[in-house]
Amino acid sequence: MPRRVAIVGVGHSRFGIRHDVSLAELAWESIKQALDDAGVDQKDIEYVVYANVGVWSSEPLPAVVINEYAGLTPRGTVRVEAACASGSAAIKLGHDIVASGQADVVLVVGVEKMNESPTPIVVELIGRAGNYFWEFQSFGLTFPGYYALYATAYMARYGATEEDLCKVAVKNHYYASMNPKAHFQRRITVEDCMRSRYIAWPLKLYDCSPISDGSAAVILASEEVARKLTDTPVWIKAIGYGSDTSNLSKREDFLSLRAAVEAARMAYRRAGIDPDNPVKYIDVAEVHDCFTIAEVLAYEDLGFARRGEGVKLVREEQTYVGGLIPVNLSGGLKAKGHPIAATGVSMAVELVRQLRQEVERGRQAPIRKGMALAHNVGGTGHYAYVTIYSLEP
Amino acid sequence: MPRRVAIVGVGHSRFGIRHDVSLAELAWESIKQALDDAGVDQKDIEYVVYANVGVWSSEPLPAVVINEYAGLTPRGTVRVEAACASGSAAIKLGHDIVASGQADVVLVVGVEKMNESPTPIVVELIGRAGNYFWEFQSFGLTFPGYYALYATAYMARYGATEEDLCKVAVKNHYYASMNPKAHFQRRITVEDCMRSRYIAWPLKLYDCSPISDGSAAVILASEEVARKLTDTPVWIKAIGYGSDTSNLSKREDFLSLRAAVEAARMAYRRAGIDPDNPVKYIDVAEVHDCFTIAEVLAYEDLGFARRGEGVKLVREEQTYVGGLIPVNLSGGLKAKGHPIAATGVSMAVELVRQLRQEVERGRQAPIRKGMALAHNVGGTGHYAYVTIYSLEP
Numbered sequence: 001m002p003r004r005v006a007i008v009g010v011g012h013s014r015f016g017i018r019h020d021v022s023l024a025e026l027a028w029e030s031i032k033q034a035l036d037d038a039g040v041d042q043k044d045i046e047y048v049v050y051a052n053v054g055v056w057s058s059e060p061l062p063a064v065v066i067n068e069y070a071g072l073t074p075r076g077t078v079r080v081e082a083a084c085a086s087g088s089a090a091i092k093l094g095h096d097i098v099a100s101g102q103a104d105v106v107l108v109v110g111v112e113k114m115n116e117s118p119t120p121i122v123v124e125l126i127g128r129a130g131n132y133f134w135e136f137q138s139f140g141l142t143f144p145g146y147y148a149l150y151a152t153a154y155m156a157r158y159g160a161t162e163e164d165l166c167k168v169a170v171k172n173h174y175y176a177s178m179n180p181k182a183h184f185q186r187r188i189t190v191e192d193c194m195r196s197r198y199i200a201w202p203l204k205l206y207d208c209s210p211i212s213d214g215s216a217a218v219i220l221a222s223e224e225v226a227r228k229l230t231d232t233p234v235w236i237k238a239i240g241y242g243s244d245t246s247n248l249s250k251r252e253d254f255l256s257l258r259a260a261v262e263a264a265r266m267a268y269r270r271a272g273i274d275p276d277n278p279v280k281y282i283d284v285a286e287v288h289d290c291f292t293i294a295e296v297l298a299y300e301d302l303g304f305a306r307r308g309e310g311v312k313l314v315r316e317e318q319t320y321v322g323g324l325i326p327v328n329l330s331g332g333l334k335a336k337g338h339p340i341a342a343t344g345v346s347m348a349v350e351l352v353r354q355l356r357q358e359v360e361r362g363r364q365a366p367i368r369k370g371m372a373l374a375h376n377v378g379g380t381g382h383y384a385y386v387t388i389y390s391l392e393p
Numbered sequence: 394m395p396r397r398v399a400i401v402g403v404g405h406s407r408f409g410i411r412h413d414v415s416l417a418e419l420a421w422e423s424i425k426q427a428l429d430d431a432g433v434d435q436k437d438i439e440y441v442v443y444a445n446v447g448v449w450s451s452e453p454l455p456a457v458v459i460n461e462y463a464g465l466t467p468r469g470t471v472r473v474e475a476a477c478a479s480g481s482a483a484i485k486l487g488h489d490i491v492a493s494g495q496a497d498v499v500l501v502v503g504v505e506k507m508n509e510s511p512t513p514i515v516v517e518l519i520g521r522a523g524n525y526f527w528e529f530q531s532f533g534l535t536f537p538g539y540y541a542l543y544a545t546a547y548m549a550r551y552g553a554t555e556e557d558l559c560k561v562a563v564k565n566h567y568y569a570s571m572n573p574k575a576h577f578q579r580r581i582t583v584e585d586c587m588r589s590r591y592i593a594w595p596l597k598l599y600d601c602s603p604i605s606d607g608s609a610a611v612i613l614a615s616e617e618v619a620r621k622l623t624d625t626p627v628w629i630k631a632i633g634y635g636s637d638t639s640n641l642s643k644r645e646d647f648l649s650l651r652a653a654v655e656a657a658r659m660a661y662r663r664a665g666i667d668p669d670n671p672v673k674y675i676d677v678a679e680v681h682d683c684f685t686i687a688e689v690l691a692y693e694d695l696g697f698a699r700r701g702e703g704v705k706l707v708r709e710e711q712t713y714v715g716g717l718i719p720v721n722l723s724g725g726l727k728a729k730g731h732p733i734a735a736t737g738v739s740m741a742v743e744l745v746r747q748l749r750q751e752v753e754r755g756r757q758a759p760i761r762k763g764m765a766l767a768h769n770v771g772g773t774g775h776y777a778y779v780t781i782y783s784l785e786p
Binding site: 002003047055058059060061063064065067068072073074075076077078079080081082083089092093095096097098099100101102125128129131132239241242243244245246247258259262263378379382383385 | 395396440448451452453454456457458460461465466467468469470471472473474475476482485486488489490492493494495518521522524525632634635636637638639640651652655656771772775776778
């Protein structure tokens with residue numbers, strides 16, 4: 001039987017435009033908190049997994065430079081990348097290192113300093129991560145354009161409107177306003193969103209996540225160590241993953257991300273969750289809302305709603321606290337911010353704090369079932385990781 | 394007790410300047426061989442770890458693009474990077490995934506297409522991987538300059554000569570001439586090497602590994618699956634790793650890579666190898682000879698020779714077949730070639746084939762003890778991984 005793995009410490013930097021710090025200083029903000037939260041110090045860490053895409057930043061070997069700055073030399077380390085799902089991929093690998101018995105205590109850090117490059121360059125660099133050869137170089141598509149394809153398909157098929165999508169942004173800004181670590185602290189209205197300028201029709205500025213700098217860190221421990229360190233371990237119950245073609249032209253439709261469906265199916269099977277009724281098991285979820293349409297697709301890919309009915313959850317406010325299943329109470333990528341490789345780790349930090357019932361007033365989910373879900377997508381659905389966190393091992 | 398992990402299939406592309414293939418095609422050359430060697434097909438693979446640095450190539454998301462080309466969609470995947478040690482880091486993570494019970498069969502692929510960029514750009518990009526801020530940007534050092542510091546220190550302290558270093562190149566070219574996958578197929582003499590032009594004194598052209606394109610792949614399996622697939626599994630007996638400061642100005646001396654010493658110590662402890670006499674246990678080794686001096690330092694960091702006596706192994710030809718411990722019978726980075734992230738996986742492929750006694754005539758080590766060692770360094774000793782492969786679990 002594999003060894004159980006718990007999160008015993010979490011840390012999270014302020015997300016935003018962080019010209020005030022270097023990449024290593026930014027990572028250290030969350031590493032320091034995670035060490036303090038777990039009650040351990042650097043010598044207790046046996047291996048460090050860094051999630052970082054980093055093409056926008058000057059540091060080509062972030063793992064070793066951060067490791068040194070954080071006092072973690074000579075610990076073994078590696079950098080992992082799965083585009084916007086890098087953070088969840090790093091947690092999967094950190095989990096497996098501990099579960100395998102190769103280490104008892106592993107630090108996982110997601111960090112990104114995107115604003116080191118000018119915004120148009122960043123948009124181009126992200127765009128190359130669609131399918132470089134066919135879609136970026138040949139047609140010049142960037143990410144708002146890719147997700148606009150999904151939005152138009154969903155609107156045409158199911159009658160969703162631009163106002164419906166704006167309601168996702170309104171919810172996520174509302175919760176970000178209560179999250180002191182969020183990039184955006186300001187609430188918006190549907191009218192604000194509808195009046196914002198088009199980026200790629202039907203997506204407007206307020207349908208898009210920002211280009212953020214930030215870091216997040218979690219400390220993973222084996223069951224034996226976790227029991228000694230804390231009375232409130234949060235267990236990694238199950239991890240699912242999948243991949244898909246990088247060519248949107250080869251996808252069957254634009255109504256679902258197949259990699260996410262695959263990842264959810266695997267995670268539910270491994271966690272013993274009924275895939276036809278996951279909301280019966282899960283108290284709260286963080287989903288990959290890089291654009292508002294992506295949150296609606298996530299509801300359906302995860303089985304929170306039937307096909308075409310994700311938009312009903314939005315209209316009925318079922319993903320607010322008190323609804324069927326609260327989603328993105330951190331503010332999500334949309335309003336908390338999306339420092340690419342930090343995002344999956346940030347989701348873990350948020351869900352650990354939700355399960356421990358220690359987040360800020362107004363954005364705490366009721367915890368009755370003891371499970372939480374993170375849904376993290378790379379590229380335009382190229383990769384997906386779904387991770388189930390639990391109060392019970 | 395952790396699950397044992399074996400290598401059940403290996404594949405290796407021709408190394409060299411490979412303008413004839415795309416990155417995905419280059420990876421496929423070794424993936425196809427590894428699948429055939431293991432007697433499995435794509436549907437048997439549960440997860441894929443890609444090692445790729447890739448800054449010199451146009452493909453920003455190599456993992457998903459190769460996965461798709463190789464028919465591995467929708468399998469979960471990730472890219473890992475630890476500079477020139479990326480391949481061994483990928484094997485460590487692949488090992489841990491299988492050992493943890495999260496998967497029974499994992500494919501690990503190292504691939505690099507460095508010649509997509511012009512050589513001066515590649516040299517600059519590698520140079521940034523020293524310490525970008527302090528050493529590359531401030532002093533303009535590139536890798537031959539870094540390793541020249543080690544060479545001059547070693548020559549001054551221990552009386553080694555340029556001829557001694559050239560003898561390492563002569564050995565590695567000699568064995569590469571028998572390896573059809575090697576970048577260089579031509580033998581050289583000490584005189585050829587001594588006459589070659591200085592790159593960074595005392596290192597000459599023939600002291601330096603080339604800029605190569607190439608791929609290598611291994612299939613890892615749990616014990617239960619491995620026993621079904623093959624009569625000649627090669628086990629991953631132990632993995633050690635370490636890291637060090639990225640600033641050469643902070644290193645105590647230039648006579649050893651501390652990360653490699655740390656990695657060797659851990660690997661020997663985990664494998665039950667006496668660190669004072671490792672050659673008693675090991676039949677053959679592949680070490681990280683990015684420059685000839687690096688191979689001499691490796692002998693000492695690994696305990697094959699005492700401090701200052703690595704050069705004696707060279708002079709006495711003790712690392713040829715028939716000597717104390719044969720090293721780099723593949724040709725090494727120096728002559729087989731060094732497609733950065735492919736290198737650690739290439740070492741694994743070579744050592745599996747050595748242990749199975751199936752390499753080309755003239756470069757097969759006598760296999761009497763059943764263990765082989767790979768020593769893979771990232772940056773200028775920023776990271777190191779030492780992996781012990783064995784015929785017995």
